[in-house]
Amino acid sequence: MVIHESCPGYPAEPFASLVASYPGQDAYAPSDFRVEWGPVFHRGRLDGSARVLLLGQDPAAHEAIARRILVGEAGQRAQGLLHKIGIASGYVMVNVYLYSVYGQAAGNRHVADEGITEYRNRWLDALLIDSGVTAVVAFGQLAERAFGLWAAARPEAAARLHLAAVKHPTYAEGAARGSGLPLAVTTARQLADWNAHLDGLRGAVVPDGDLDATPYGQTWSQTDLVEIPERDLPAGVPAWWRSLESWAVRAGADPEEKRATIRVAVPKGARPWPQP
Structure with a gap:
């Protein structure tokens, strides 16, 4: 008989209260966010074992169905980045926004909104204050700014963390569409950026798994994308x-x-x- 692993959800505090009191249309305007698909809270460890926090942007189509963040191609690239710093299990991921952004400009307009920031900072407090997390990976400018807003309010807690502000996992595709540059060029640019942060991250975390010391190349290789672990998703989801x-x-x-x-x-x- 196969023994399956799964995410236990949110049975313990403070996360039980966080998911019971999330903001809705009062903070997230339906004109700018896909509130109709509901909030998507996290992926990874909430039991205190996380050593790395990955801060993403907003849930996409795969995440809306799976009810966990970073499970599409962006998630597989993020999982590969964790593999390159030796983290197999000790991570947790949250997004800047609970709901999918409707129109990219909306993301920039609302990153510092009081109702959104207050709730997001409660999650960051729970994950980063008096915790085992030693490194934060901020995916993209919105994530870097959101972390900065939290850090300004919690300077002592932020001071002990290593921050790696890297390009978003799907930066290459977005930059190619927006600039007209070839995808090969923007991909190489993204992977060079990720390479530049690997040594700092490796020095800031204690590995809990095998470390892939191979640097990124000019394009994604098969080993750069890693399948999402079963233990990260709700029970019974298809493989x-x-x-x-x-x-x-x-x-x-x-x-x-x-x-x-x-x-x-x-x-x-x-x-x-x-x-x-």
Whole structure:
């Protein structure tokens, strides 16, 4: 019999109270956030064993279904970064925003909103004050700014943490679309940025797993993307939710339908029935 692992959820304080008192449309305007898909809180360890905090931006289509953050391609790249610093289990991840941003400009407008910041700082207090976390990875400018807002209010706690402000896991794709540069160029730029932070992170954390000392190259290699561990997701989810294949996309004939619809499909390689 296979013994499966799963995320226990939020049974203990202060996290039980945090998920019971999350902000909704009072703080997150539906014009700028996809509040209709509900909040997505975290991924990783809430039992005190985390040594690294990864601060992301907002949940996407895969995260809306899985109810955990950073489980799509961005999550697999983040998992690979953890592997390169020797962290197999001792991590926790939270986002700047509980809800998916509707329009990139909205993310920049609201990062310092009082209602959003107050709740986010409660999570950061719970994870970073009197904890075992020694390093914070801020994915992108929004995450760096959000951490800075918390650090300004908690200077003593922030002073003991190593901060690695790195490019967002999907920076390369976004930068290529926005600038017109070839994807190969923006990918190389992202991976060079991540390489520049590896030594600092390795010096700031105590490894709890095998360390992949191979630096990033000019493009993503097969070993740079790591499957999401089963223990990070709710009990009973199908294995393909953790796979390296994309299985959730927003779909619709117009912007309203696309906002309201996520198309989920079992990847071909995960279909257990006979294939033609």
